[in-house]
Amino acid sequence: MRDILVTLIVFASLPLIIKNPVNGVLMWIWISVMNPHTQGWGFAPTFPFAQIIAVMTLFSLATSRAPKTLPAGGITFALLAMVLWMNVTTLFAIFPAASQVQLAKVMKIMLMSLVTMVVIRSRQDVHRMIWVLVISLGFYGIKGGIFTVREGGNFRVWGPIGTFIGGNNEIALALIIAIPLMRYLQLSTGRRWVRHGLTITMLLSCMAALGSYSRGALLAIAAMLGLMWLKSRRKMLGAAIIALLAPLVLQFMPERWMERMDSIAEYEADTSAMGRINAWHMAYNLAKDRFFGGGFEISEPFVFHLYAPNPGAVHAAHSIYFQALGEHGFVGLALYLLLGTLTWRSASWIVRNSGDDPELQWSSNLAKMIQASLIGFAVGGAFLSLLYFDVPYYLMAAVVATRALTEQRLASRLIKAR
Template identity: 30%
Template sequence: MRDAILLSFTALCLVAALRHPFAGLLTWAWFTLMTPHQAAYGVYGVPLNVIIAGVVVAAYIVSGEITKFRFDPITSLIIAFAGWLTLSQIFSLAPENSEIYYDRFIKTLLFIVLCAQMAAGKLRFNAMVWTIVAAIGFFAAKGAVFTLATFGQYRVQGLPNTVLEDNNHFGIAVATILPLIFYLRAEAANPWIKRGLVVLFCLAIIAIVGTHSRGAFIALIVFGGFFWIRARHKFAILAGLMLVMIPTITFMPGEWSQRMRTIGEATQDDSFIGRVDAWVINWKLATAHPVTGVGLRNSYDKEIAQTVDIERAETAKAAHSIYFEVLGGSGFIGLFIYLSLFVYAFLSAWSVYLSKTNPKLAPWKWRFAYYAQMSLVVFAIGGASTSMEMWDGYLIIIALISALKKIAVAEQKPAGFALAAARARNWRGRKRFEDLHEESAEAR
């Protein structure tokens, strides 16, 4: 039954995509973020996401929407990063190992480029934001209920066989969407939707705590601190956060409290030491292969790791850092492009937010820019201890910042051009009237 429902709904979405390619892009985002086919066992393993991607790309070309493709700095950086990953794969030390991750990352970047180009207009834009929040928020609400039902005795995990399966990854992903929940609440007109988003926000906090992830808890604290610093009603915000967090933390078992206390004793924690070993290995691999790196996640290979550090290769596995993953896999140039993408996206959002006093700029634009900055900061700090560089969620936020910047510029320029054109028409009209008046006077 699940299979029939999923296939029928997907087929309807793809039919709609033939006329409206963005509908297909939303379906692609849904499959990427939620992987619903994993819950339909009969179609599990069927490459539905590949089929959806193919239909979206074909519809994008056939519909003529591709003619609206515009290069901007963020799009250019994404394409440059994809190109550098391709070069790294060509010179990979173990291409058969890195190929699966390269393929996954390239497909993700293709999707992100399309998001940056197709999320034009408020309706499309907010539809994509709702897709992110609904997809991650569903699992967050489910995790919160699980935490409350088990009295926090067990860790909340993400969906199996996905990027977010690990409790650390899942917790940081939920922390990343917290600012977007506030954005949607500000945009919602229906009071029940506003209340529902507040409930979702509270459940998301409970889910983050329920992951037992120290990295996710730090990301939550970063969000709270960043939001408090920039909020106008600081004490009201602080009281609201404490009203949710204090009962939740009190509710958690003593094991959770002991685990969180080890944050201040990281140098004595085996898990943290293992991460440091992985960081050192990726640094040494990048130093040995500074231009292209060794190929995505080849540092996981014990034989490759032993070429630079025999002792640490015995314990180090995943890089546990988006930055060291990229550094070891694509070298210093790849990391530079990757960091440039983060920095430029943040500065672009900042520039839109600073333009909020411009009467031509719609409030929803600077509001999203305001909250998107928070999301990027939360993920950038949380991602320093996790291997989430291939997660679509934060990249979608970067793509939306790119689209937002283009929308803001495109909507302001025509107004200026229209004003200039009107002035020109008025000048030509007055000139013509004066000429006619002079001709009439001469005739008399």
């Protein structure tokens, strides 16, 4: 039944995609972030829904009368430079065949991220995209939160198998990214039932993130909530809510959860933590030795034998920063950090220039919440191999579109003032 439902939704959307490529982008985000087909038990998990949606979206974009140019700006140029550099580093990859396979997968993600930047132009488009992201990740937040409460936090929460967010650490970080977006939608609606529904979803998503037993998620939650509090207008109320709820939530979790969180301060005795540090040393040593890095798929015994302090402890990078460093060298890491910095600064520009205009209150709220999402990703991503996770790139596209809309509004106000 689930397989048939997803199939009906996807094929019913194709005429809408042909009519407007924005619909194609929204469907792509839904299928790639939520991965609803993985919840089926028949043919759906292996059916090429994403490819069908991507092809139809590109066809719709090619035949549409809508603008087909990328928005000019630092974020766009930095992303294009990073994409180009990934192709260059693949030419010098340690494992050419495996690197080419992974490059093809990553380029699909980057292509659709660029398409998102092209077609998401209006406030309505941005708002709909945020809703799709919240629905896609909120589904697992509600599901995982209920599971955590029902089981008393005694079992870990996992994401959909075979996806970016399949692991317990990964689903936790994805939910942390989603929570500020839920808050933005809450600020944007006047419907009481929607606000209450989003409040429940945020609380359950937080419980699901904690129920993942991810230590990195705990740090990411703290960073995300801290920035949301700093960006809020009612800081006293926010501090009171956090002070009231945090002890209740932490006391609800079982003793073994507490023991795992306490191990953050004792990482030297933790095999998993030391394995990650060993992988980070490997990435740094490799980047020093090879200007272009090692290319994709370098977590192999041969590479660790050459560059790791402990050659026998072979691990994935477990860090977006060291993943970029090991696979694409210091230039790749610099481009990735530049991309994040430009996105952050662009969001800050939106906040600074839209605060005194009621018509731009939505853009200020969105920019603040995207910053909260990105700080959570920046902290949690320091411990996960999620360099190519697509959600942050969609948020970059949202920032690009929101800044363009803010600039248009400011320009129109200036013309009227004259």
